Amino acid sequence: MNKIIMGVAALTLPCAAFAGAYGDMFKNGHLRFDYTPQEISALEQRAAEELDINLNFLAAIPADKRDFTNTVRALEDAYTSYWFVPKNLSLLSYFHQNADVREAAANLEAKGVDKKLSVFARKDVYKALKEYADTKPQLNHEDARLLAKWLERFERAGMALSEKDAKAYAKLNTERLNKITQYNVNLNNYKDELVVTREELDGLGETYINRLERTKDGKYIVTLKYPDYNPFMSSAKSEKARKSLQEKFARRGGKENVKLLEDTVELRRKQAALLGFKRYPDYVLPVRMAKNYETLEAFLKNLQKEVTPLAQADIQAYLKLKEETTGQKADEMTAWDLPYWSNQYKKKYYQVDDDKIKEYFPTDKVISGMFEVFGNLFGVTFIKADLPTWHPDVIVYQIKDKKTGELISNFYLDLFPRDGKYTHAATWSFVDRFELPDGQMQTPSVVIAANFTPAGNGVPSLLEHSEVETLFHEFGHVLQMSMATSKYATLTGDNVAWDYIEAHSQLLENWAWQPQVLKKISAHYKTGEALPDELISSLVKSKNVGVAAAFLRQNFLGQYDLALHTAAKRVDSTQLYSQMMKDISGIPMTKGTYPQASFGHIMSLTDPYDVGYYVYAWSLVIAQDIFSRFEAEGLFNAELGAKLRKYIYTPGTVYDENEMVEKFLGRPYNDKAFLKSLGIN
Structure with missing residues (x-):
């Protein structure tokens, strides 16, 4: 039997790719979500077994029989058909309505990442790749890029390590994954709340107040979820209550997460040292656009230098307003005062009332308007679809090409908070676009999970303008994950350079500030009236109010x-946070808190935000430079939109990211447009 299989090595794998466990995630061609906890674990285990069989088969092919199909493509297909099983299923830990399913999915995340990394620890598979690469095959650009990416992955995983060091590396890796998993479980399950009187809600709108849960004695419960927290911090007049809520918010995750974070950072440093790197950033950055520590440090410090004067001026203006309003001396801005006095400053000097403006942004209207704007710009349509979901709140759309009608992706919206759900706003792909063995393309499936205010007491779900901006941001991720057109999953989805990945999302935020767009996405929930010109004018004028301080944060x-x-050694993460927060942002860390216990970005199993939080600033500089072309040539310029789709949203990482941005701009990108957007010449 083995001889027969070996004879068809160039044609098939023993466990057919995208059948087996991968195929069982689909029903009638669409993703299913009706899993039991036991099924989730069993499905990953079966996928892992199939992967091992396929990799063993691949590695056993004689060197003189190797070609692109039976080595590089076979590896890509074997890995892809495994990886999207745990990637897809583990996402259910963030938002599935069944707590047991969430727990099983959370346990799966570490298993999936561990198995994924074990692939890159297989020297026999790396040897197979090298045997083929050493023949110096003549490949087309996309195939050559795939081979180079796979070699890079293995070489960065330490293929040159001795057997002793390889075992030590694997042990460190397992410890790291377990700690990250527990950190996220702690954060997702953390619960606390502030009980307040009606008087302590003074400043907040009736819509907000009426939807709050009540205690038995009639008081009000303010949770740490964003739809409760953000409006309270920006509008509640009671400084005492704001301080109490901010203290609770900055302790999310619990003290255990502080230790888990510090342990993880230490483990990362030890792993980098085993691989021959002096510092962990020296390992991370070469595959990013930043390339090295020195470039990144200079980038961050230069932007800090440019923006600090604006941020300091903003803070002084807020302190002055506080003194004028309260009659009390205000020497220092605090974390619980900043959002409130920034909001009051906007209201007083720009006539921006977030609660009033919110009434013009029913969620459904914003979504339909957003679809119209970007549908025309990118040449796509959005059609509601009746597909399986994991919760009744979830809505599904199919994105299709406007000219050809081709299905581009399935797009899920899960917008409202509930117990056990991920507490931020984020976008993930369940599965990316890639070519299947029959030549058909796998349809991507992408989800936005958010925590917007739900409908209640006869009032529909309404969005603050900041939430509109957030929705546009996440929608940029949706389009980038949906539109990538490579044949290979390794070159699509979120595999682009990590300091480029936020450019697509931050770019679309710009349209949320344009008067023409604000008209399209607004309709007062009672009268249907679009946002009035005077409110639009005030809102747009207020765009940069507080932005410098927010950027410094x-x-x-x-x-x-x-x-x-x-x-170089273990640090006190709380002390470092306190010192750097004060030195850079000008705002002291609230005593008795440990905000890094909820700094989930740098404790992700799936997203490499460790030495990666800077990507928002790096990507923003690129995004603003790109948007400057639309400012000059037309916000709704469909020809420019087609070019944007071609060079920015569809290439994935088939081509170098710097090269694609330069092709769109016609020159290398720079920070001039970004600084100009803040009013800095």
């Missing part, structure tokens, strides 16, 4: 992430 988190991972 983001810059601080990027520098904190970098410093934490650059340290």
Whole structure:
């Protein structure tokens, strides 16, 4: 039997790719979500067994029989048909309605990543790739790029390590994955709340107040979920109540997460040292656009230098307003005062009332308007589809090419909070686009999970403008994950350089500030009236109010992430956070808190935000440069939109990311447009 199989090595794998466990994730051609906890674990185990059989088969092919199909393509297909099983199923830990399914899915995440990394520890598979690569095959660009990416993955995983060091590396890796998993379980399951009186809700709108849950004695419960937290911090007049809520918010995750974070950073440093790198960033950055520590440090510090004067001026203006309003001396801005006085400043000097503006942004209207704007720009349509979901709140759309009618992706919207659900806003792909063995393309399936205010007490779900901006941001990820056109999953989805991945999302935020767009996406929930011109004018004028301070906070988190991972020995992450927050953002960390316990970005199993939080700033510089062309040539310029789709949203990482941006712009990108957007010449 083995001889027969070997004879058809160039044609098939013993466990057919995208059948087996992968195929069982689909029903009638669509993803299913009706799993039992036991089935989730069993499905991953079966997928892992199939992967091992296929890799063993691949590695056993004689060197003189190797070709692209039976080595590189076979590896790609074997790996892809495995990886999307745990990737897809583990996402259910973030939002499935069944707690037992969430728990099983959460356990699966570490298994999937561990198995994934074990592939890159297989020297026999690396040897097979090298045997083929050493023949110096003449390949087309896409196939050559795939081979290069696979070699890079194996070489960065330490194929040159001795057997002793390889075992030590594997042990460190298992410890790291377990700690990251527990950190996220702690964060997702963390619960606390603030019980307040009606008087302590002064400043908040009736819509907000009426949807809050009540205690038995009639008081109000404010949770740490964003739809409760953000409006309270920006509008509640009671400083005491804001301080209490902010303290609770900055302790999310619990003290155990502080230790888990510090342990993880130490494990990453030890792993990098085993691979021959002096510092962990020296391992991470060569495959990013930043390339090295020195370039990244200079980038962050230069932007800090440019933006700090604006941020300091903003903070002084807020402190002055506080003094004028309260009659009390205000020497220092605090974390619980900043959102409130920033909001009051906007209201007083720009007539921006977030609660009033919110009434013009019913969620359904915003979504339909967003579809119209970007559908025309990118040449696509959005059609509601009756597909299986994991919760009744979830809505599904199919994205199709406007000219050809070709199905581009299935797009899921899960927008409202519930117990056990991921507490931020984020976008993930369940499965990416790639070529199946029959030549057909796998349809991507992408989800936005958010925590917007749900409908209640006769009022529909309404979005603050900041949430509109968030929705546009996440939608940029949806389009990038949906539109990538490579034959290979390794070159699509979120496999682009990590400091490029936020460019697609931050770019679309710009349209959320354009008067023409604001008209299209607004309709007062009672009258149907579009957002009035005077409110649009005030809103647009307020765009940069507080932005410098917010950017400095983001810059601080990027520098904190970098410093934490650059340290030569274990650091006190709370002390470092406190020092750097004050030095960079100008806002002191609230005493008795440990915000890094909820810094989930740098503790992700699937997304490499470790030494990666800076990507928001890096990508923003690129995004603003790209948007400058639309400012000059037309916001709804369909020809420019087609070029945007071609060079920015569809290439994935088939081509170098710097090259694609330069092709769209006609020159290398720079930070001039970004600084100009803040009012800095």
